[in-house]
Amino acid sequence: MQPVHKESLPDARGYFGPFGGRYVPETLMTAILDLTKVYTEAKADPEFQEAFRKNLTEFAGRPTMLTHAASLSRKIGGARIYLKREDLLHTGAHKINNAIGQTLLAKRMGKHRIIAETGAGQHGVATATACAREGLECIVYMGEEDMRRQEPNVYRMRLCGAEVRPVTSGQKTLKDAVNEAMRDWVANSRTTHYLLGSALGCHPFPMMVRDFQKVIGEETRRQILEAEGRLPDEIVACVGGGSNSIGIFYEFLQEPSVKLTGVEAGGRAIEPGQHAARFAGGRLGVLQGCRTLVLQNPDGQIELTHSVSAGLDYAAVGPEHAYYQSIGRIQYGYATDSEALNAFRMLASTEGIIPALESSHALAYAIKRAAELTPDALLCVNLSGRGDKDVQEAARVMAL
Ligand SMILES: *Cc1c(COP(=O)(O)O)cnc(C)c1O
Numbered sequence: 001m002q003p004v005h006k007e008s009l010p011d012a013r014g015y016f017g018p019f020g021g022r023y024v025p026e027t028l029m030t031a032i033l034d035l036t037k038v039y040t041e042a043k044a045d046p047e048f049q050e051a052f053r054k055n056l057t058e059f060a061g062r063p064t065m066l067t068h069a070a071s072l073s074r075k076i077g078g079a080r081i082y083l084k085r086e087d088l089l090h091t092g093a094h095k096i097n098n099a100i101g102q103t104l105l106a107k108r109m110g111k112h113r114i115i116a117e118t119g120a121g122q123h124g125v126a127t128a129t130a131c132a133r134e135g136l137e138c139i140v141y142m143g144e145e146d147m148r149r150q151e152p153n154v155y156r157m158r159l160c161g162a163e164v165r166p167v168t169s170g171q172k173t174l175k176d177a178v179n180e181a182m183r184d185w186v187a188n189s190r191t192t193h194y195l196l197g198s199a200l201g202c203h204p205f206p207m208m209v210r211d212f213q214k215v216i217g218e219e220t221r222r223q224i225l226e227a228e229g230r231l232p233d234e235i236v237a238c239v240g241g242g243s244n245s246i247g248i249f250y251e252f253l254q255e256p257s258v259k260l261t262g263v264e265a266g267g268r269a270i271e272p273g274q275h276a277a278r279f280a281g282g283r284l285g286v287l288q289g290c291r292t293l294v295l296q297n298p299d300g301q302i303e304l305t306h307s308v309s310a311g312l313d314y315a316a317v318g319p320e321h322a323y324y325q326s327i328g329r330i331q332y333g334y335a336t337d338s339e340a341l342n343a344f345r346m347l348a349s350t351e352g353i354i355p356a357l358e359s360s361h362a363l364a365y366a367i368k369r370a371a372e373l374t375p376d377a378l379l380c381v382n383l384s385g386r387g388d389k390d391v392q393e394a395a396r397v398m399a400l
Pocket of ligand 1: 093094095122123197198199238239240241242243244245311312356358359384385386
């Protein structure tokens, strides 16, 4: 494992080693440089940070609890498992942390029009609520196919005053919605902020989203020290674009005794089109603004992806993850659809907590891992969201 110099990452051009950067049309460079400058100032401004913290507390519901999953741990008979309860946040997942941070930043830039992309609708809902609170105009691009599958979230966004624009190009899902949002941003960047939902895209987004999510790990450190008097042996989180995972990992990158494990969507199998495990099947490429591991065919065409959880279903992974994997600091595994569904059911029946299907991937790994460890070992799982949104889909694919 190489030493970690997290404070100097990314570099001024947005690189984490060979990953990251700004692969965007020339017409966006002014907006992106402006965003980088304003964010750098905001990051150092105690007033901005105070407003962010206040909103996290009063609106989002932070700090979230760290819950000892006693009966799950007992049932497995291995490590003591703790759950970081991002599922308890307003709108049901960690995404609200980032939505709050970026809406405050948009106001600081004097931009009153917000655009966002959404797949399953979780990021769209978080953005629409934050915009309603801050009095900002909100337009959410969503694939027509996703709108059909996630009707309640479409209604939630509209209820909060957002305009949901159907995207009819390509597969009519998340990747196509990102393309439409980028097109809008190119045309309207003077008045508009693009509120990107994960630790992805061009610099400064991966850095900024990480900074808005790192509160998860900071709280976890305090809480596990209070509960157990020491740091955990391992922290596990699911990886879609990579925001909840980098959010909990960041605080611990320079603690060599804490093993960090990201879990991707193994889908039906690690075969082209059947999964979204970029570390298992991806190659270096450029997608939607950054250089990272991408699922692609030998010609560089983006491969189709599949996961039972919409939030993990994306062809590229955040560049900071690609970097920490390349230096051996974070390890990545995957859980299949059926392993995630089993974990979903197991947490609900042992602890009375229904996790998001995304988070269930992290749980599936943790359940296996805990069994290999002894009861003096401490395992923390980031429960990135709640499963209310998933119960219908779960009922459809598995009979009780
Ligand atoms: C969106 C989402 C994810 C995946 O996104 P990351 O940026 O990788 O965190 C994971 N869990 C939940 C509950 C989500 O809504």
